[in-house]
Amino acid sequence: MDVSDGVILVRNTARRITQELGRYIIGKDDLVEALLLCLLAEGHILLVGNPGIAKTTTAKLFAQTLGCVFNRQQFTPDVLASDVIGSYVYDQMTHDFHVRKGGIFSNIVMVDEINRASPRTQAALLESMEERNVTIEGTTFELDRPFMVIATQSAIPYEGTYPLPTVQLDRFAMMVPVEYPTRDDERKLLTAWGHVAFQATQVTDRDTLLRMIEIVRNIHVDEKVIWYITDLIARTRDNPNLRLPASPRGSLALLACSRALAAVRGRDYVIPEDVKRVARPVLNHRIVVAREPEFSGVTNVGVITDLLGEVPINLADQ
Numbered sequence: 001m002d003v004s005d006g007v008i009l010v011r012n013t014a015r016r017i018t019q020e021l022g023r024y025i026i027g028k029d030d031l032v033e034a035l036l037l038c039l040l041a042e043g044h045i046l047l048v049g050n051p052g053i054a055k056t057t058t059a060k061l062f063a064q065t066l067g068c069v070f071n072r073q074q075f076t077p078d079v080l081a082s083d084v085i086g087s088y089v090y091d092q093m094t095h096d097f098h099v100r101k102g103g104i105f106s107n108i109v110m111v112d113e114i115n116r117a118s119p120r121t122q123a124a125l126l127e128s129m130e131e132r133n134v135t136i137e138g139t140t141f142e143l144d145r146p147f148m149v150i151a152t153q154s155a156i157p158y159e160g161t162y163p164l165p166t167v168q169l170d171r172f173a174m175m176v177p178v179e180y181p182t183r184d185d186e187r188k189l190l191t192a193w194g195h196v197a198f199q200a201t202q203v204t205d206r207d208t209l210l211r212m213i214e215i216v217r218n219i220h221v222d223e224k225v226i227w228y229i230t231d232l233i234a235r236t237r238d239n240p241n242l243r244l245p246a247s248p249r250g251s252l253a254l255l256a257c258s259r260a261l262a263a264v265r266g267r268d269y270v271i272p273e274d275v276k277r278v279a280r281p282v283l284n285h286r287i288v289v290a291r292e293p294e295f296s297g298v299t300n301v302g303v304i305t306d307l308l309g310e311v312p313i314n315l316a317d318q
Contacts, residue, residue: 006215010263016203017065024198025058027185034176034281035062040216041256043173044129044149055178059110059150064200068107075117081124085134104128111151115161126171146209173253175285219259220269228272229254235307236287241298244288254282272313280304
């Protein structure tokens, strides 16, 4: 299958997933798109919002459409790293140890309230996200592909939580704020509630997803688009309003998500508008505004918006 035919597969499958989720998830098209892009870019996503606005429901329904192994982990302060990755267990019948694999051994891992777990448990999860394997008592186990973590975090800080430091946030390809529905969307939700069984239909499978991921990897990126991404990231490092700029991992995530967006929209090449579209969710959690500008009202989103307006698109070869 060449790239052009593959793009048709990606576009059509993405459209079917979006349509299926649209039966249940009302007014959250950007969230559904972000989930798709992270999946195809082999990244992870952090959903931030207040309780009760369908973060968990969206993740569960998304996994149902994929036909992959799904596991939900509810993080609490007493959850241990071994609960996530697994451990060796002694079998009294055989007088031997065997591996009890944790919930991380799934294709789609839903982590509810990630910031309620201890830093040690968070570190075990995030190491698996980065390395895509798990080490239990010195033995390394490779995780199956596709592998994606969908984590949720409350937007309201409360007692008993452990906020993720920036170095850990950087492991997520995207961070997406989940807002309350509009008045009209909430009316539609109330009307639909009780008339639709919240069980999404599977529209694809694991093997198809792996083909789609490979297709996305081969989406063409022109040298000038590479320079555009490079310049965007470089500008964060020269920005006086920032005390922490974007990392090279941010550059790679921006490139991968731009490729995924191009394929989802039916193109076998990336355009600068793809980069602009994904820049905010990819970079928002990777930069930190300096204290004085923050007191003056400067925000991460504002900085990124300004950069997108300032950095020229048609860059000459350098």
